[in-house]
Amino acid sequence: MAVPSWPVRRINGRRDAALLELFDKVAEMGRADGGRHHQGRTALVAFKDAIEDLHDKAA
Secondary structure (H helix, E strand, O other): OOOOHHHHHHHHHHHHHHHHHHHHHHHHHHHHHHHHHHHHHHHHHHHHHHHHHHHHHHO
């Protein structure tokens, strides 16, 4: 039994469009969250440095 190819292409096209839309949303969320991630990382590095300084002063 032969299956026409146009329904398959149509379904694949919708799926691809949905995946591209999802990717765009995730990318936008990542860009919006990137600044906060960098600030958190900077704070953790500063905290680590402060702990190392305390250990050095105690020694």
